[in-house]
Amino acid sequence: MIKRKRIRLKFxxxxxxxxxxxxxxxxxxxxxxxxxxxxxxxSGQVLINSRSSDSQTKLADGDQVTVxxxxxxGDPNVAVSEQPIKVVYEDDNWLVVDKPAGxxxxxxxxxxxxxxxxxxxxxxxxxxxxxxxxHIITRLDRFTSGLVLIxxxxxxxxxxxxxxxxxxLHKRYLAVVSGVGLPDxxxxxxxxxxxxxxxxxxxxxxxxFSDTEYWVRQRLNDDMLVExxxxxxxxxxxxxxxxxxxxxxxxxxxxxxxxxxxxxRQALHAVMLGFNDPFSQSEIKLKSPLPKDMSxxxx
Numbered sequence: 001m002i003k004r005k006r007i008r009l010k011f012x013x014x015x016x017x018x019x020x021x022x023x024x025x026x027x028x029x030x031x032x033x034x035x036x037x038x039x040x041x042x043s044g045q046v047l048i049n050s051r052s053s054d055s056q057t058k059l060a061d062g063d064q065v066t067v068x069x070x071x072x073x074g075d076p077n078v079a080v081s082e083q084p085i086k087v088v089y090e091d092d093n094w095l096v097v098d099k100p101a102g103x104x105x106x107x108x109x110x111x112x113x114x115x116x117x118x119x120x121x122x123x124x125x126x127x128x129x130x131x132x133x134x135h136i137i138t139r140l141d142r143f144t145s146g147l148v149l150i151x152x153x154x155x156x157x158x159x160x161x162x163x164x165x166x167x168x169l170h171k172r173y174l175a176v177v178s179g180v181g182l183p184d185x186x187x188x189x190x191x192x193x194x195x196x197x198x199x200x201x202x203x204x205x206x207x208x209f210s211d212t213e214y215w216v217r218q219r220l221n222d223d224m225l226v227e228x229x230x231x232x233x234x235x236x237x238x239x240x241x242x243x244x245x246x247x248x249x250x251x252x253x254x255x256x257x258x259x260x261x262x263x264x265r266q267a268l269h270a271v272m273l274g275f276n277d278p279f280s281q282s283e284i285k286l287k288s289p290l291p292k293d294m295s296x297x298x299x
Contacts, residue, residue, distance in 0.1 A: 009069045015059045015060065024037065033158060046067055047065070047068075050064075050066070078118065078121055095134070098146065099144075102142065170273070173269060174268075175226050177242050179222070179246060200254050201234065212241045212242075249268055251267050271288055
């Protein structure tokens with residue numbers, strides 16, 4: 001891979017008549033929080049019409065506001081892994097990776113050296129990047145495969161979280177569920193809580209409202225391929241919801257899915273990721289093919 005060294009990230013916006021007049025509030029509408037502003041003032045730059053300014057400066061319509069982000073140094077406690085990643089999309093702000101089943105996303109007590117974060121850090125080192133903190137936006141369970149969105153700097157992370165809060169970051173999953181008889185389209189709305197007696201989640205009146213929408217895409221003799229959209233983001237939501245209606249995912253031992261159907265992990269894949277890029281104002285829509293262990297079931 002060719003190493004590339006780039007200058008600090010710089011973003012420029014022009015003040016419009018319907019936007020706040022104070023610099024601090026103006027920047028907030030563009031994803032820069034008060035905490036981030038303080039960091040930028042310490043190690044980066046904030047300019048109005050190429051001149052330095054403070055947070056209370058009043059803006060006039062047409063003013064050019066430029067932010068130069070400081071480099072984001074990596075955590076020395078996060079190891080660099082030389083293992084490869086499959087990059088689906090990349091620009092100065094975003095990195096989308098197709099994660100294989102079995103790879104943990106973030107370091108933890110059981111694995112601190114070779115998670116997706118470790119591998120992405122290695123990728124950034126090899127690319128000569130100066131921002132060394134991978135901000136994971138769409139986290140997946142260890143044995144769920146598919147697309148993971150990563151923000152490459154703190155402003156992208158802030159804007160991605162705003163997209164999530166506004167439900168403007170769209171994801172679709174494919175799952176193979178056991179049994180037959182589901183309607184072509186349905187919705188599972190059951191509250192989910194942490195199992196007080198185990199590792200997983202349970203359906204409980206004391207849980208949080210959870211909403212899963214699905215479409216049956218293929219019917220087999222003993223199971224079904226379903227496409228899933230999440231309207232809430234609870235831990236194990238797809239897995240626990242389908243188990244609760246008598247259709248656990250194939251290979252999902254935790255939620256009592258069948259383990260004799262040719263797959264030894266939950267048959268769940270993050271197949272689509274889409275959002276309107278707040279930097280370019282263009283639509284990004286990405287897809288990932290089913291991995292072999294899932295496609296072989298359908299074949």
